[in-house]
Amino acid sequence: MLAEGNQSSGATFILLGFSEYPDLQVPLFLVFLTIYTVTVLGNLGMVIIIRMNPKLHTPMYFFLSHLSFVDFCFSTVVTPKLLENLIVEDRTISFAGCIMQFFLASIFVVAETFMLAVMAYDRFVAVCNPLLYTVVMSPKLCALLVAGPYTWGIVSSLTLTYFLLALSFCGSNVINNFVCEHSVIVSVSCSDPFLSQMLCFVIAIFNEVSSLVIILTTYIIIFIMVMKMSSSGGRQKAFSTCASHLTAITIFHGTVLFLYCVPHSQNSWLIIKVGSLFYTVVIPMLNPLIYSLRNNDVKESVRKLMNHQIQFC
Template sequence: MLLLEGNHSTGATFTLLGFSEYPDLQIPLFLLFLTVYTVTVVGNLGMIMIIRVSPQLHTPMYFFLSHLSFVDFCYSTTVTPKLLENLVVEDRTISFIGCIVQFLLACIFAVSETFMLAVMAYDRFVAVCNPLLYKAVMSQKLCASLVVGPYTWGVVSSLTLTYFLLTLSFCGSNIINNFVCEHSVIVSVSCSDTYISQVLCFAIAMFNEVSSLVIILTTYIFIFVTVIKMPSAGGRQKAFSTCASHLTAITIFHGTVLFLYCVPNSKNSWLIIKVGSLFYTVVIPMLNPLIYSLRNKDVKESVRKLINHSMQFCQRCVFSKEI
C-alpha cells in the first residue's frame, strides 16, 4: 500500500499553476473556456442525439461518429471543469488521487480517440473502395468490435501507465506547471527514479501514434488511388466530400499531437506546451462536432428536419390550447 509522507504517495498534493502567471486574464479566460466547454457539451451530446433519432443516420459511419462525440465529451469533461475552477479560486491544489484519476481518464479517452479516428478511416476505405460490399463487410458485429477495440486498448494503456505512476514517490514542492495532470508533468515533480515510467510512456505513445497513422495513411492511399480512377467527376467529388470532414479532424488532431512531440524540452517551452495541451484537450473536442455538422449534408438535413418537426409540434400544441 502506497502512503506518502516524505517518501510515499497517496497523501501528496499537487498545485496546478495553469495560467496563474497572467492574473489579469483569469476572468476573460474563464469566460472563454466556459463558452468553449458549453459548445463542446451541446455539440457532442447534440450530435449523439441527432444520430440516434434520425433513421437516415443509422449507418456505420455515423455509428462511429457518435462514439467519437462521446469520447470528445468525456475527454473535455475530464479536464475542463478543473481548469475553470482554477481560474476563479486561489487554491489550485489537487490531491494525488485526484491527479491520478484525471490522468487515468484523460489517457483512456485520448487513446480511444486516436484509434477511433483510425477506425473511421477504415470505414471510409470500405465505403469508397468496395461500395457494393459495404453493408456486408461493415456488419453490426464488426462495427461493435471496431468500437470496443479503441476503448479496450485505451483502458489497458492508461492502467499500465497509471500503475507505474503509483510506484513513484513525491517529496517537497509538487508544483505542476500546467493546467492538467499529464504524465510528463507528474513524473517531472517526482523525487524517485522515473526512467521506467518515462520509457514506457514514450513507447506506448509512439506505438499509438505510429500505428494509427499507418492505418490512416494506408487507407487514404487506397482511397486516393480509387478516386483518381473513377471515370466521372461527380463520382470523384462525392467520394472526396465523404472523406473531407474526417480528413480535417485527423489533420487537426494528429497535427497537434506531432507538434507537442516536437516542442524542445526547455523552460521557455512551457507556455507552448500549455497552449498545445489546451488545444488538444479543450478546443479539439469542440471542433469535431462543428466540422462534421457544418461539412456534412446528411447531418444538416437531419437537423433541419428535427427543427421543422419541433416547430410543427409546438404549433399543434398552441393550436390545441386555443381550441
C-alpha cells in the same frame, strides 16, 4: 515499489494553469466556459441526432457517435478543473484526483486516436467496395471496431497509471500546466521516473505510429482508387465523403505531433500549455462542428429537429 508509492497518497499538486496572467483570469474563464458549452451541446447533440434519426443508423454515423462521446468525456475530464482554477485562488488537486484525471484522460485520448483510424477504414470500405459496404461493415464488425479503441485505451491507461503509482511524491508539488499529464507528474516525483517515462514514450510512439500507418495506408489506397474513376462527379463525391474525416485527422494528429516536437525546456512551457489546451479543450469542440457543417444528412436532421421543436412550442 508500490509500498513506497502508496506513501504519496497524502501529497498534493498545485496546477498553476494560467495564473501568471491574473488580469486574464475572468476573460479566459468566459472563453473556456463558452468552448466547453459548445463542446457539450455539439457532441451530445450529435449523439442524440444520430440515435434518433433512422437514416443515420449506418456504420459511418455509428463511429461518429462514439467519436462524439469520446470527445465529450475527454473534455469533461479536463475542462471543469481548468475553469475552477481560473476563478479560485486555491489551485491544489489531491494526489488521487490528479492520478484519476490522468487515468481517464489517457483512456479517452488513446480511444480517440484509434477511433479516427477505425473511421478511416470505414471510409476505405465505403469508397473502394461500395456495393459490399453494408455486408463488410456488419453490426458485429462495427461493434468490435469500436470496442478495440476503448479496450486498448483502458489497457494503456492502466499500465501507465500503475507505474505512476509506483513513484513517490513529497509534500506539495507545483505543476506548470492546467492538466495532470504524464510528463508534468513525473517531473515532480521524488523517485527515479526513468522506467515510467520510457514506458510512456514507447506506448505513445506505438499509438501514434500505428494509427497513422492505418490512416495513411487507407487514404493512399482511396486516392488511387478515386483517381481511377472515370466520372469527375464520382471523384468529387468520394473526396467529399472523406473531407470531414481528413480535416479532423489533420487537426488532431497535427497538434499531437507538434507537441512531440516541442523541446521540454523552461522556455517552451507556454507553447506546451497552448498545445495541450488545443487538443484537450478546443479539438473536442471542433469535431462536431466539422462533421455537422460539412454533412448534409446531419444538417437536415438538425433542421427537422428544430422545426419539430418550434411546432411543438
